[in-house]
Amino acid sequence: MILVKNALLPGLKKANVLIEGDKITSIGGASDKSDEVIDADGMLLMPGFFNAHTHVPMSLFRGLADDLPLQEWLEKHIWPAEDKFLDKEFVETATKLSLIEMIKSGTTAFLDMYTFEKNIAEVAEEIRIRAFLAEAILDFDTKDYKAGKGVEYAESLLKNNTELVTFLLGPHAPYTCSKETLEKVKEAAEKQNAFVHMHVAETRKEFEDLKKDKGMTPVEYIDSLGLLNDKMIMAHAVWLSDKDVQLVTEKKSMVAHCPSSNAKLGSGIARVRDLVKARARVSIGTDGCASNNVLDMFKETHLAALMQKAVNTDPTVLPAETVFKSATSAGYEFFGLNNSLEEGSIADVVLIDLKNPHSTPLYDYYSHLAYSAKAGDVDTVIINGRVIMKNHEIITINEEEAIVKANEYKEKIKT
Ligand SMILES: [Zn+2]
Structure with missing residues (x-):
């Protein structure tokens, strides 16, 4: 039992929050029967971020090659490095680095697509973060995902799901999986009642190629295969027609919007205003470190809001509360979990330190979280009712050791 005392909640009301087991059981009441009391005076309590699209092993490629055309970036830098280094030890080292970075910036759950997801699951269990893991499925050896073992694997x-870890099927993209493979994915997903995560409509090239080959948009194509439903999370969804916006909404699929990655790779700006207006499900993700280059959901939330205002020349688009909920509770809700900071909701919460100039003065809860708060403000992280980080330090892993190990890879990769 944990008592979080005097934290600021939405509406900036100060309250005590009691956590029992994996849930928040009381807000506002006093309790002196707790095993652990956290003094949250001068802090704000927020639901943890759900990073809805990433590739955690790619953190070791952070800054390896930037500002290059996609093909050159992949062929000359990322693929050769993966070809040389990708194995269990690499994945574990990179995953530890990524999970530390995510927890320290207020993320309590993430959705990953890569290979070696079983090893990623082990690290997530060790550190005690909530993980949704989609093993990548590809037809051919792109080197990028050379260990992809197909639908059966x-x-x-x-069957390895636990309280913290949920596995998904991860067909990589419409252009890396054949129609037959996607049909097999659909069959397996239906049989196992599994979620599916896929890159969809990321670039203009993908959109135009599919139009030419199949006479359909990427969204229409996955819909024609029966994959567009309330179990599908589409990363990016930048290139959508008006009809696609309607389809995504009607079929209750979720979009994982990745504004930094889309901007950095020159893919474009997703139609988030239209999706939100249509009442589609929209979450936010960082994508991997090779195309971001950080896993910081504060930055991503901030950028998502600002880019939509800029591209639509309208400051009322994607207001603070809407964008913040997309970055936090939307992902949880999709997987059937309530993380909306109320009695009965899951105890995946974060305490934000307010004793700094950029948090002063504080007029509005959501404005602060969407526009002013920074990763360094994260003081305490609780996941599934357990304290993972306190006083800016993660309890479940030796941070220093993990960073030293990651740096050892840098020396190898550089040469
Ligand atoms: Zn991606």
């Missing part, structure tokens, strides 16, 4: 992982 991804399906076999689904």
